[in-house]
Amino acid sequence: MAKKFTLHHLLVCAVLLSVKGYGLTLDEAITTTLNNSTDLKKMKMGIELSAHDLKQKKASNYGRVDLMASMTHYNLPRTLTPLTPASMASGAAQIPTTQDMLSGAVAYNVELFNGMATTRSIEIASLQKEIMKNKQKLTKEQLIYNVQTLYNNILAVESKAKAQEAYIETLRDLHEKVLLRVQLGSAAELDALKSKADLSSAEATLAQLHSNIAILKDTLATVMMVPSVDNLQPYDVKVQSLSDDTQKYNKLITQTTKAKLADLDVKKSKKGYEKASSVYYPKVSFNAMYGLNAGYNDDSNPRPDIFNSEDVWQAGVDVKWNIFDFGAKASGVQKSKIALIQSQLQSQKTKRELQHSLYEALSKIDTAVAQYKSAQDTLSLVTQTRKIEQIRYESGASEINDLLYAQARYLMAQSALIDAKYNYQNAKNYLDYILEKGQK
Numbered sequence: 001m002a003k004k005f006t007l008h009h010l011l012v013c014a015v016l017l018s019v020k021g022y023g024l025t026l027d028e029a030i031t032t033t034l035n036n037s038t039d040l041k042k043m044k045m046g047i048e049l050s051a052h053d054l055k056q057k058k059a060s061n062y063g064r065v066d067l068m069a070s071m072t073h074y075n076l077p078r079t080l081t082p083l084t085p086a087s088m089a090s091g092a093a094q095i096p097t098t099q100d101m102l103s104g105a106v107a108y109n110v111e112l113f114n115g116m117a118t119t120r121s122i123e124i125a126s127l128q129k130e131i132m133k134n135k136q137k138l139t140k141e142q143l144i145y146n147v148q149t150l151y152n153n154i155l156a157v158e159s160k161a162k163a164q165e166a167y168i169e170t171l172r173d174l175h176e177k178v179l180l181r182v183q184l185g186s187a188a189e190l191d192a193l194k195s196k197a198d199l200s201s202a203e204a205t206l207a208q209l210h211s212n213i214a215i216l217k218d219t220l221a222t223v224m225m226v227p228s229v230d231n232l233q234p235y236d237v238k239v240q241s242l243s244d245d246t247q248k249y250n251k252l253i254t255q256t257t258k259a260k261l262a263d264l265d266v267k268k269s270k271k272g273y274e275k276a277s278s279v280y281y282p283k284v285s286f287n288a289m290y291g292l293n294a295g296y297n298d299d300s301n302p303r304p305d306i307f308n309s310e311d312v313w314q315a316g317v318d319v320k321w322n323i324f325d326f327g328a329k330a331s332g333v334q335k336s337k338i339a340l341i342q343s344q345l346q347s348q349k350t351k352r353e354l355q356h357s358l359y360e361a362l363s364k365i366d367t368a369v370a371q372y373k374s375a376q377d378t379l380s381l382v383t384q385t386r387k388i389e390q391i392r393y394e395s396g397a398s399e400i401n402d403l404l405y406a407q408a409r410y411l412m413a414q415s416a417l418i419d420a421k422y423n424y425q426n427a428k429n430y431l432d433y434i435l436e437k438g439q440k
Contacts (some may be wrong), residue, residue: 023231026151028225033147034140036225041356043136054125060118063110068291070103080293080310095306098295105291105312112286112317115278117151120271127268134257134264137436140258143223144438148429154362155234156422161209163414168206170407171199178400191400198404209425239372239424242365249414249435253358254351256436269336269343276336279329282321289314354434361431368424375417382409 034040077097081087087095111118181187214389221229253259295310322329389406392398432438 002296023233024229026049026235027230029151029220029232030144032148033143033224033225037139037143038225039134039139043132043139047129047132047136050125052327053121054129057118057125058123061122063286064339066107066109068103068105069105072101072103074099074101078309079300080295083193095301096295096306097301098200098308099298099300101293101295103291105289107287107289107291109285109287111283113282113284115281115283117275117278122273124268124271124275127264127271131261131264132269134261137257137439138261141433141436141438145433146223147220147425148438150216150223151232152422152425152429154216154220154232156418157213157216158232158423159208159234159418160415161213162208163411163418164202164206167407167411168199168202171195171202174407175199175271184427186396187400193406194400197239198408217291219424236360237425239369239421239423241369242362243397246362249358249362250355252435253354256354256434258354258436259351262350264344266340267348269340273333273336273340276333279332279367282319285318285320287316287318357434358431361427361434362426365424365431368420368427371379372417372420375413379410379413379417382406382413386410 008225077099078101079099080096080101083095175192177190178187178195182189182192217229221227244428290311292309293306293312297304297306386406386409389398389403391402393400429438
């Protein structure tokens with residue numbers, strides 16, 4: 001039977017084609033990761049589990065109905081119902097007795113009061129469901145940030161590799177010119193050895209860069225849950241200082257899911273403490289049963305082998321109050337109280353760490369902006385220096401060491417500018433991750 005292709009299948013195929021052939025965009029990488037993530041799938045199942053747990057807790061409020069049946073053989077005859085003076089007034093012969101009793105009944109039991117333990121269980125289950133939803137959101141943010149970081153690191157190393165290739169071409173051209181000058185006698189053979197050594201070193205560095213790219217792409221493919229990743233589409237990175245007020249970020253950090261989760265954990269622990277304290281209250285339950293006892297009269301009955309049946313029913317309220325348990329209740333309540341204090345301390349720690357992460361993210365952005373400006377100035381300077389040293393060496397006014405050093409400094413300045421640009425983007429992405437703006 002042929003499989004029916006849905007819109008989802010077409011989208012997946014389109015993304016995979018872009019991965020293999022036309023170049024993968026950052027948005028496509030993120031979308032694929034979120035669709036394929038096993039962590040998110042497990043989170044979704046966790047939310048479903050918490051929803052069913054909540055439903056189960058709510059259902060316990062209404063009690064339970066049981067259908068019961070039994071077939072019992074006794075060694076001595078039994079009456080179908082308890083004996084009373086009224087039943088005995090009609091004579092012993094009228095009282096049914098049997099050694100093989102068939103019983104069937106419907107019973108209903110419900111707790112009327114248990115110190116609000118059931119209510120607290122429902123509230124805890126509701127909080128757990130909300131916690132799982134928020135954890136799913138945080139997992140998405142983490143995956144997005146991981147993909148962004150890997151994507152940017154790959155682009156950075158690819159840019160360095162392109163600069164390295166241009167550097168190698170320059171060194172190869174220089175080496176050929178030096179060899180020609182050696183043949184003409186206008187340069188020492190040592191110059192050719194020096195240019196060859198720098199060329200070999202540059203080629204080895206390029207091989208290392210290509211290896212790093214392959215490793216990073218394989219890591220990205222693993223995160224995306226796809227076989228491989230080939231071409232990535234670069235995007236423009238605009239480096240600019242943050243103009244927003246720091247107070248704005250301080251307010252945003254208090255509204256994040258992580259801060260909310262810290263408060264939810266405290267609420268959950270508080271409900272757990274209240275639930276544990278319910279053991280000090282009595283438990284009141286209602287039970288009712290309606291059934292039928294039936295059987296054939298045994299041989300000792302004046303009327304043997306006659307089938308009889310009797311309706312039986314009962315209803316009652318039970319009260320149970322534990323007044324002493326050798327300290328078990330007190331220990332249970334104390335444990336939940338300690339758990340509450342721990343959650344409060346953890347909440348304080350989490351919020352303090354969020355403030356630190358925010359400060360770290362803003363500092364990284366400021367540092368990256370400063371490094372980018374410095375790298376721009378340095379690149380402008382070494383570009384002019386390289387041109388001057390090229391002219392000086394060709395005119396015989398300087399040694400090849402000066403030219404090789406100028407070429408190396410130019411490459412280093414290019415690499416520094418690339419690092420600064422993508423460090424800025426990673427720092428900006430980190431700020432979005434801290435403020436949970438990645439999904440936007």
